[in-house]
Amino acid sequence: MARETHGMVEKRGAGLWLTHVFMILGVLVIFFPIWLAFVASTVTQADIIRPPMPVWPGDQLWTNYKNALFSGINVPVGTMLFNSLVMAIGIAVGKIIISLLSAFAIVYFKFPGRNLFFWLIFLTLMLPVEVRIVPTYEVVAGFGMLNSYSGLIFPLIASATATFLFRQFFLTIPDELAEAARVDGARPMRFFWDIVVPMSRTNIAALFVILFIYGWNQYLWPLLITTDPEMNTIVMGIKQMFPSGDDFAHWPTIMATSILAMIPPVIVVVGMQRLFIRGLVDSEK
Amino acid sequence: MEKRVKFRGWMLPLLLIAPQVVVSAVFFFYPAGQAIWQSLFIPDPFGLSMQWVGLGNFEFLLSDRFYRASFVTTAIFSILVTLCSMIPALFLAVIADRLIKGSGVYRTLLIWPYAVAPAVAGVLWLFMFNTRVGVVSWYLGQLGYDWNHVLNGGEAMGLVVVASAWGRISYNFLFFFAALQAVPKSVIEAAAIDGAHFWRRFWTIVLPLLSPTTFFLLVVNIVYSFFETFGVIHTITAGGPQQTTTILVYKVYSDGFVSQDLGSSSAQSVILLIVVGLLTVLQFKFIEKRVHY
Numbered sequence: 142m143a144r145e146t147h148g149m150v151e152k153r154g155a156g157l158w159l160t161h162v163f164m165i166l167g168v169l170v171i172f173f174p175i176w177l178a179f180v181a182s183t184v185t186q187a188d189i190i191r192p193p194m195p196v197w198p199g200d201q202l203w204t205n206y207k208n209a210l211f212s213g214i215n216v217p218v219g220t221m222l223f224n225s226l227v228m229a230i231g232i233a234v235g236k237i238i239i240s241l242l243s244a245f246a247i248v249y250f251k252f253p254g255r256n257l258f259f260w261l262i263f264l265t266l267m268l269p270v271e272v273r274i275v276p277t278y279e280v281v282a283g284f285g286m287l288n289s290y291s292g293l294i295f296p297l298i299a300s301a302t303a304t305f306l307f308r309q310f311f312l313t314i315p316d317e318l319a320e321a322a323r324v325d326g327a328r329p330m331r332f333f334w335d336i337v338v339p340m341s342r343t344n345i346a347a348l349f350v351i352l353f354i355y356g357w358n359q360y361l362w363p364l365l366i367t368t369d370p371e372m373n374t375i376v377m378g379i380k381q382m383f384p385s386g387d388d389f390a391h392w393p394t395i396m397a398t399s400i401l402a403m404i405p406p407v408i409v410v411v412g413m414q415r416l417f418i419r420g421l422v423d424s425e426k
Numbered sequence: 427m428e429k430r431v432k433f434r435g436w437m438l439p440l441l442l443i444a445p446q447v448v449v450s451a452v453f454f455f456y457p458a459g460q461a462i463w464q465s466l467f468i469p470d471p472f473g474l475s476m477q478w479v480g481l482g483n484f485e486f487l488l489s490d491r492f493y494r495a496s497f498v499t500t501a502i503f504s505i506l507v508t509l510c511s512m513i514p515a516l517f518l519a520v521i522a523d524r525l526i527k528g529s530g531v532y533r534t535l536l537i538w539p540y541a542v543a544p545a546v547a548g549v550l551w552l553f554m555f556n557t558r559v560g561v562v563s564w565y566l567g568q569l570g571y572d573w574n575h576v577l578n579g580g581e582a583m584g585l586v587v588v589a590s591a592w593g594r595i596s597y598n599f600l601f602f603f604a605a606l607q608a609v610p611k612s613v614i615e616a617a618a619i620d621g622a623h624f625w626r627r628f629w630t631i632v633l634p635l636l637s638p639t640t641f642f643l644l645v646v647n648i649v650y651s652f653f654e655t656f657g658v659i660h661t662i663t664a665g666g667p668q669q670t671t672t673i674l675v676y677k678v679y680s681d682g683f684v685s686q687d688l689g690s691s692s693a694q695s696v697i698l699l700i701v702v703g704l705l706t707v708l709q710f711k712f713i714e715k716r717v718h719y
Contacts, residue, residue: 360657
């Protein structure tokens with residue numbers, strides 16, 4: 142450890158090793174449930190229903206995943222994955238578009254009702270879907286949007302957080318740019334496309350990561366409005382794979398589905414870690 | 427803060443803001459208004475007409491033993507989830523902060539569970555503690571402890587708490603770690619020169635410096651355990667046994683959709699609305715403090 146330069150409060154030698162040991166233990170404990178799910182997705186049902194199940198992967202990986210993806214239990218998991226993807230991307234892109242537009246209007250224009258609209262958007266923060274489930278369900282049913290992608294996406298698409306984030310960012314764009322655009326006779330939308338949107342691209346990307354996870358992980362809303370298994374999303378569909386009676390659940394398929402359900406958000410979070418952390422910190426501020 | 431330069435016109439900005447306002451009105455304000463309105467009525471048994479009862483639904487709710495129990499359950503549940511997710515996260519962040527090399531690798535590994543949906547986390551933990559096939563429950567059985575969260579309310583509560591806290595450890599870790607990295611090293615070194623050992627430095631310097639982050643995380647985690655843990659509870663216990671894990675949000679769902687008791691469910695929505703309102707105000711109070719810090 143002599144190669145490292147230490148401040149005087151950093152640990153050396155045994156202390157450093159102990160730190161690593163604690164850290165590794167922490168990671169192992171936190172990873173254990175995921176590991177177990179992975180192992181369960183690579184063995185046979187017979188291996189699982191005679192506890193204790195093995196702790197190392199078996200040779201059924203291909204069979205179990207193929208079975209889950211293409212046949213599933215109620216509906217092929219491939220279908221549910223597709224539905225989740227449409228929902229998550231729809232929510233993320235939709236929220237970003239409507240928030241960019243409304244933040245642009247609020248920051249760069251003076252118009253009647255501006256403050257009123259601003260407060261209305263702010264108030265939506267206080268109305269999570271969980272507190273308005275029954276009436277929102279009735280609205281969506283009234284529009285005939287049950288079991289549809291628009292029913293999955295639209296009720297979750299308005300976001301005060303994204304609007305505030307963009308508003309905060311727009312306020313830091315130098316006034317000279319807007320001034321120059323106005324002198325050049327550029328129309329507002331031109332300024333929006335050529336200056337504002339390109340300058341916001343890091344914010345847009347960071348927000349996309351957060352909103353994608355948010356959309357992907359939705360549970361209650363898809364549970365309410367998708368009664369047709371063909372429209373189930375993967376996160377809510379797993380619970381539907383459990384038998385209602387006293388039968389054994391088919392654990393290898395269920396666990397393969399759980400692993401499949403976490404792969405896309407994990408790829409997004411780990412792959413875009415920097416953007417993710419930035420988005421997380423910004424959107425919570 | 428305001429922009430000096432503004433564009434002229436009022437048609438364009440109204441058009442720009444319209445999508446958000448329309449979506450909010452149709453899917454947020456109208457349903458919320460409906461919830462408030464419906465909370466003042468009870469439907470007749472055939473669902474044909476509504477009878478005005480004023481605050482009757484609320485009176486009934488607040489005197490309902492199960493509803494009051496659900497309040498207590500929610501309080502216990504959210505306190506436990508908040509503690510079980512913040513303490514290990516702080517511990518791991520403190521350790522990671524002491525490492526010069528490798529903390530990035532640990533961070534990458536530790537943020538995984540954040541990406542796992544609460545409902546999926548519920549399935550994973552259910553699998554480990556399943557009464558017939560669960561690995562952990564089997565080993566507990568070998569040790570002579572008969573685990574059965576299907577019948578034992580305390581064990582059911584423990585399981586939903588751990589499953590809900592698990593993914594949040596990642597989230598809290600990221601915030602604690604960022605805050606620790608921002609603590610000026612010079613302050614720590616000065617204390618070390620004065621002979622303060624690690625734990626003393628932690629209690630007297632680092633922890634007070636972390637307090638804005640800690641308050642912020644407290645509020646955010648309480649909000650999380652109130653509203654975003656529905657998936658965990660629905661997959662693991664479905665509110666049971668004997669409603670011991672029925673938190674408020676779960677009760678709105680089960681009374682509104684499973685029992686179709688619209689009046690009561692709407693009144694519960696209104697009460698939740700007030701709770702969210704209070705929590706939002708609290709959140710902003712703390713965030714303001716954070717900004718001034």
